[in-house]
Amino acid sequence: MATETPLLVETQYYNIPENIQLDSGKEFGPITVAYETYGSLNSRKSNAILILHALSGDAHCAGYHSPEDNKPGWWDMMVGPGKPIDSNKYFIISSNVLGGCKGTTGPSSINPETGNPYGLSFPIITINDMVKVQKKLLEHLEIPQLLTVVGGSMGGMQALQWMVSYPDSVYSCIPIAATSRLSAQSIAFNEVSRQAIISDPNYNNGDYYDGPYPEKGLAVARMIGHITYLSDESMHQKFGRRLQFQEELSYNFLTEFQVESYLHHQGQSFVRRFDANSLLYLSKAMDYFDLAAGANSLEKTFSRSNGHYLVVSFTSDWLFPTYQSWEITSALQKLRFPVTFTEIDSQYGHDAFLLEKEQLGALLANFLESTHQQFEEELS
Amino acid sequence: MATETPLLVETQYYNIPENIQLDSGKEFGPITVAYETYGSLNSRKSNAILILHALSGDAHCAGYHSPEDNKPGWWDMMVGPGKPIDSNKYFIISSNVLGGCKGTTGPSSINPETGNPYGLSFPIITINDMVKVQKKLLEHLEIPQLLTVVGGSMGGMQALQWMVSYPDSVYSCIPIAATSRLSAQSIAFNEVSRQAIISDPNYNNGDYYDGPYPEKGLAVARMIGHITYLSDESMHQKFGRRLQFQEELSYNFLTEFQVESYLHHQGQSFVRRFDANSLLYLSKAMDYFDLAAGANSLEKTFSRSNGHYLVVSFTSDWLFPTYQSWEITSALQKLRFPVTFTEIDSQYGHDAFLLEKEQLGALLANFLESTHQQFEEELS
Numbered sequence: 210m211a212t213e214t215p216l217l218v219e220t221q222y223y224n225i226p227e228n229i230q231l232d233s234g235k236e237f238g239p240i241t242v243a244y245e246t247y248g249s250l251n252s253r254k255s256n257a258i259l260i261l262h263a264l265s266g267d268a269h270c271a272g273y274h275s276p277e278d279n280k281p282g283w284w285d286m287m288v289g290p291g292k293p294i295d296s297n298k299y300f301i302i303s304s305n306v307l308g309g310c311k312g313t314t315g316p317s318s319i320n321p322e323t324g325n326p327y328g329l330s331f332p333i334i335t336i337n338d339m340v341k342v343q344k345k346l347l348e349h350l351e352i353p354q355l356l357t358v359v360g361g362s363m364g365g366m367q368a369l370q371w372m373v374s375y376p377d378s379v380y381s382c383i384p385i386a387a388t389s390r391l392s393a394q395s396i397a398f399n400e401v402s403r404q405a406i407i408s409d410p411n412y413n414n415g416d417y418y419d420g421p422y423p424e425k426g427l428a429v430a431r432m433i434g435h436i437t438y439l440s441d442e443s444m445h446q447k448f449g450r451r452l453q454f455q456e457e458l459s460y461n462f463l464t465e466f467q468v469e470s471y472l473h474h475q476g477q478s479f480v481r482r483f484d485a486n487s488l489l490y491l492s493k494a495m496d497y498f499d500l501a502a503g504a505n506s507l508e509k510t511f512s513r514s515n516g517h518y519l520v521v522s523f524t525s526d527w528l529f530p531t532y533q534s535w536e537i538t539s540a541l542q543k544l545r546f547p548v549t550f551t552e553i554d555s556q557y558g559h560d561a562f563l564l565e566k567e568q569l570g571a572l573l574a575n576f577l578e579s580t581h582q583q584f585e586e587e588l589s
Numbered sequence: 590m591a592t593e594t595p596l597l598v599e600t601q602y603y604n605i606p607e608n609i610q611l612d613s614g615k616e617f618g619p620i621t622v623a624y625e626t627y628g629s630l631n632s633r634k635s636n637a638i639l640i641l642h643a644l645s646g647d648a649h650c651a652g653y654h655s656p657e658d659n660k661p662g663w664w665d666m667m668v669g670p671g672k673p674i675d676s677n678k679y680f681i682i683s684s685n686v687l688g689g690c691k692g693t694t695g696p697s698s699i700n701p702e703t704g705n706p707y708g709l710s711f712p713i714i715t716i717n718d719m720v721k722v723q724k725k726l727l728e729h730l731e732i733p734q735l736l737t738v739v740g741g742s743m744g745g746m747q748a749l750q751w752m753v754s755y756p757d758s759v760y761s762c763i764p765i766a767a768t769s770r771l772s773a774q775s776i777a778f779n780e781v782s783r784q785a786i787i788s789d790p791n792y793n794n795g796d797y798y799d800g801p802y803p804e805k806g807l808a809v810a811r812m813i814g815h816i817t818y819l820s821d822e823s824m825h826q827k828f829g830r831r832l833q834f835q836e837e838l839s840y841n842f843l844t845e846f847q848v849e850s851y852l853h854h855q856g857q858s859f860v861r862r863f864d865a866n867s868l869l870y871l872s873k874a875m876d877y878f879d880l881a882a883g884a885n886s887l888e889k890t891f892s893r894s895n896g897h898y899l900v901v902s903f904t905s906d907w908l909f910p911t912y913q914s915w916e917i918t919s920a921l922q923k924l925r926f927p928v929t930f931t932e933i934d935s936q937y938g939h940d941a942f943l944l945e946k947e948q949l950g951a952l953l954a955n956f957l958e959s960t961h962q963q964f965e966e967e968l969s
Contacts, residue, residue, distance in 0.1 A: 233840035333840040393824035393848040394816065400849045401812045403842070404856075408805035410790055425788035432781045433813060436774065441910070444773035450879060458877055460613035460713040462783070462869065466876065468773040469780040476784075489842065496846065497838055499830055527907065530821070 216272030216289050216296065218245050218282075220312060225345045229307075232335040239321065242346050243268045243312025244304035247288060248296035250352065255584050257352045258294060258577070259343065259379075260284065260303040261360030261367040263562075264434070264491055265483060267311035270303040271296070286566045293570035294577065299356065304346055306339045306367070308490040313342070316486035317418065328486060329415035336363070336498045340370045344378065356584055357577060359383035361562030362529065363491065366498050369537070372514040373500060381517035381580045383573065385562045386526050388533040389507055389540075390499035395528060398437055399492040402430035406485050415486050427485045428476030435475045440525035440558030444468060507540040517583070518548040519576045521569065523561035549576065596652030596669050596676065598625050598662075600692060605725045609687075612715040619701065622726050623648045623692025624684035627668060628676035630732065635964050637732045638674060638957070639723065639759075640664065640683040641740030641747040643942075644814070644871055645863060647691035650683040651676070666946045673950035674957065679736065684726055686719045686747070688870040693722070696866035697798065708866060709795035716743070716878045720750045724758065736964055737957060739763035741942030742909065743871065746878050749917070752894040753880060761897040761960045763953065765942045766906050768913040769887055769920075770879035775908060778817055779872040782810035786865050795866050807865045808856030815855045820905035820938030824848060887920040897963070898928040899956045901949065903941035929956065 220243050228238030245268045250257060260270050262283065271288035273281055288294045288301060305313035308331070316331035347355065358368040358379050365387020372382045391399075409426025411417055439447075448468035452458070455465070464470050501507040518541055522534035531552050538550040553568045555561040562569065600623050608618035625648045630637060640650050642663065651668035653661055668674045668681060685693035688711070696711035703710075727735065738748040738759050745767020752762045771779075789806025791797055819827075828848035832838070835845070844850050881887040898921055902914035911932050918930040933948050935941040942949065 329842070333842075390830065392821060393828040393830065393846070394819075394821045396830070396846050397812075397816045397824065397848050397852055400844075400846075400852060401809060401816065404805075404812065404853075405785055405788075405809050408785075408809060409788070425784075429781060429785050429788060429809065432777075432784065436777045436781065439774075441772060441774045441907075444777065448773040450770065450773065450776070462709070462713075462873065464780075466773070466776050466780075468777050472777055472780060473784075493842065527821075 214290070215276065216247065217276070218247060218269070218272040218274065220245055220268055220274075222312065223346055223349050225342070229338065229341050229345070231332055231338050233333055235332045237332050240307065240314045240342055241312070241318075242304050242342055244302060244346055245269055245271075245282075246303075247271055247301040248299050250300040253585070253588060254352055254354070255356060255588055256299045256581065257355050258299045258301045258357045258359065259347070259355050259371075260288065260294070260301060261343075261358060261364035262303065262306065263360070263362035263364050264488075264495075265479070266364070267309065268303050268305040268313075269311075271301070284563070287570060287573065293574040294359070295574070298581075299577070302347070302350065304343055306491070307342045308334045308339070308487060308494060310484035310487040315484065316415070316490055317484040326418045328418070331486070331490060333493060334490060335494050336366045336370050337374060339494065340367055340374050343367070343371075344375055347378070353378065355379045356581055357381045357383060359385070359573070360387075361385040362387060362559065363495055366495065369500055372516060373510055376514045376516065379516060380584045381519070383519045383521065383576065384534070384537065385521040385569070386523055386529050386559055387537070388529045389537050390501060391495050392533070396496045398433060399496055402433050403489050403492060405429040405433065406489060412485065417485070422480070423485050424480040427480050427483070427488065428473075430488060431479035432472045432476045435472060437528045438558060438560040440527060440556060442525055442556045443558055446556065447471075507536060508543050511540050511544055511546070515546070517580050518546060519572065520548060520550045521562075521572065522552045523555040523557065523559070523565070524552060525556050526559045526561060528559040595656065596627065597656065598627060598649070598652040598654065600625055600648055600654075602692065603726055603729050605722065609718065609721050609725070611712055611718050613713055615712045617712050620687065620694045620722055621692070621698075622684050622722055624682060624726055625649055625651075625662075626683075627651055627681040628679050630680040633965070633968060634732055634734070635736060635968055636679045636961065637735050638679045638681045638737045638739065639727070639735050639751075640668065640674070640681060641723075641738060641744035642683065642686065643740070643742035643744050644868075644875075645859070646744070647689065648683050648685040648693075649691075651681070664943070667950060667953065673954040674739070675954070678961075679957070682727070682730065684723055686871070687722045688714045688719070688867060688874060690864035690867040695864065696795070696870055697864040706798045708798070711866070711870060713873060714870060715874050716746045716750050717754060719874065720747055720754050723747070723751075724755055727758070733758065735759045736961055737761045737763060739765070739953070740767075741765040742767060742939065743875055746875065749880060752896060753890055756894045756896065759896060760964045761899070763899045763901065763956065764914070764917065765901040765949070766903055766909050766939055767917070768909045769917050770881060771875050772913070776876045778813060779876055782813050783869050783872060785809040785813065786869060792865065797865070802860070803865050804860040807860050807863070807868065808853075810868060811859040812852045812856045815852060817908045818938060818940045820907060820936060822905055822936045823938055826936065827851075887916065888923050891920050891924055891926070895926070897960055898926060899952070900928060900930045901942075901952065902932045903935040903937065903939070903945070904932060905936050906939045906941060908939040
């Protein structure tokens with residue numbers, strides 16, 4: 210449903226004029242970045258906020274693309290005029306990640322050297338590579354220092370990476386439902402999802418753009434993912450053991466529990482809107498994410514950074530549980546960095562960052578206001 | 590590795606002479622039951638214990654099939670001479686479940702009416718149907734009342750069902766890492782596993798016994814299952830983010846983390862030893878399990894039963910978490926039934942019932958000893 214005065218936005222595209230040096234060692238280009246902006250940059254350039262999306266997100270995080278559009282951006286509850294991340298106060302930038310399939314160059318993009326989609330010839334990318342691309346976009350937008358980088362899940366990983374890779378270009382950081390490194394359990398879930406896709410004969414070694422789509426494998430992968438985004442409690446509340454159509458058990462293999470029907474729907478709708486190869490590349494980038502790896506300690510890694518942190522986790526998130534946010538907070542505290550850690554009581558599991566409007570909204574609005582004030586003071 | 594005096598056992602087969610009335614309303618037969626026994630029945634028939642296996646188990650729970658056999662039964666750590674479930678003291682029976690693929694009639698068995706494997710023409714079965722078959726076996730063995738029914742996971746569900754279906758035929762019950770009803774989250778994991786199998790083109794609507802095997806789908810299903818059997822903590826301890834072969838990230842999609850390699854191995858070895866249709870039928874039987882369903886309350890359901898209970902859960906089991914064992918215990922306590930509830934501190938997750946030798950062993954041995962004594966007293 211549209212708000213009373215819908216925010217109308219347009220996705221823009223920036224072609225990075227030079228190649229990017231990837232973490233793998235490869236040079237890669239050309240890269241196009243899809244992005245949107247909301248609000249206006251102030252004269253001191255002190256109010257820029259970069260929003261970083263999770264696995265299945267895109268550049269369109271707020272508002273509508275036309276007056277007839279009935280589906281707002283993925284974080285519209287948080288971003289827009291009068292919202293917690295207020296486009297009346299801040300200049301907000303949101304871009305699709307490298308390797309994605311929503312306008313930024315990824316495996317489904319055309320390789321100009323061959324005239325065909327990259328498929329598996331697309332290079333393996335990392336969270337840090339995504340951040341390098343975002344940095345190029347900000348240089349293009351002539352923003353020397355961001356007020357904040359903020360994101361949930363994979364977006365939170367990018368936010369943390371920003372602090373370490375470009376400490377002078379960002380004043381504060383809000384990782385939500387995030388982690389400083391992917392756990393063995395999360396790598397395991399990602400690998401099973403990839404196997405589900407690769408096992409689909411239509412996957413055809415990633416070269417399926419001209420043929421049938423590996424929709425069954427991708428649907429199974431998304432169903433696995435979706436279970437990890439919810440919680441035992443929220444699934445119990447939402448579905449319990451309720452049946453979908455009938456009152457009695459049917460004694461056949463048709464979908465009968467509501468939770469099964471919900472998962473099927475999630476799987477099917479994902480197939481229509483997401484590229485299977487992108488899921489492979491983005492999940493691999495997450496697997497590779499380990500902020501402490503180079504330095505052998507998270508504290509040492511963060512010592513390169515500076516700035517203010519708001520770390521947020523959710524009680525029922527078992528994919529990136531609170532202890533992982535606490536590891537981040539603890540390392541920052543040892544360095545005596547200004548850090549606020551909040552665990553929000555929520556039954557929604559990992560997806561809570563997309564759902565906990567009131568609690569998360571108040572937290573973000575307050576942190577942004579005080580951080581903006583401090584940033585302004587330091588600039589003067 | 591064989592113990593010093595290996596227990597040599599042989600799988601036996603019983604052909605139930607009559608059809609079974611299934612919960613679905615169908616009459617089904619003929620049914621063959623694969624079973625093993627260890628130890629001897631005493632003259633008062635007071636020392637019989639029925640062991641109930643989990644999803645991938647079989648009748649062979651203890652000992653070896655030959656002196657050259659180097660793989661003991663699945664619960665050999667718990668069952669055998671001098672073990673916690675001591676075959677020097679007790680007469681122990683273990684059978685393969687209806688719908689399985691290890692000797693008891695299931696979807697891979699030959700339908701005598703067609704001369705071909707049942708496949709999807711096998712009827713949908715329930716946990717209660719499995720128990721009906723076990724009851725026939727015990728009648729054949731002329732055991733009027735069991736000292737104990739004991740099992741972990743799906744085995745624990747059968748144990749609970751025994752108490753409700755045949756209260757006069759069993760004196761005590763040990764459900765381990767079990768639940769009185771499958772949660773929405775568990776149904777969700779089961780459904781995704783089934784979808785992985787059904788999506789494999791080799792599955793061929795369940796009719797694959799003459800053609801290529803749906804091994805990719807079954808491997809993905811098993812990998813999903815395996816993640817749920819472990820815990821975040823045990824995966825971290827066992828694998829962490831360690832790489833399998835090299836020191837550095839390889840920047841390709843080959844298996845590189847140890848946890849990936851482990852899952853692949855689990856998937857592959859399962860494919861060699863388990864029937865895909867059996868996984869579908871057994872997981873569906875678990876989905877249907879809801880002891881309270883008919884009576885609308887667990888307390889009411891258990892009021893039909895009597896006997897002594899030892900309920901065991903494990904701290905890190907997130908598939909059938911402690912709160913589910915507590916729901917069972919709480920209902921029994923309200924009925925003032927003798928019930929002992931123990932939550933064992935373990936990092937092994939759901940699989941702890943197969944691994945926590947010392948703590949679980951002592952608990953079982955003590956409970957069996959005192960319960961046996963009480964049973965003997967009541968008999969005299």
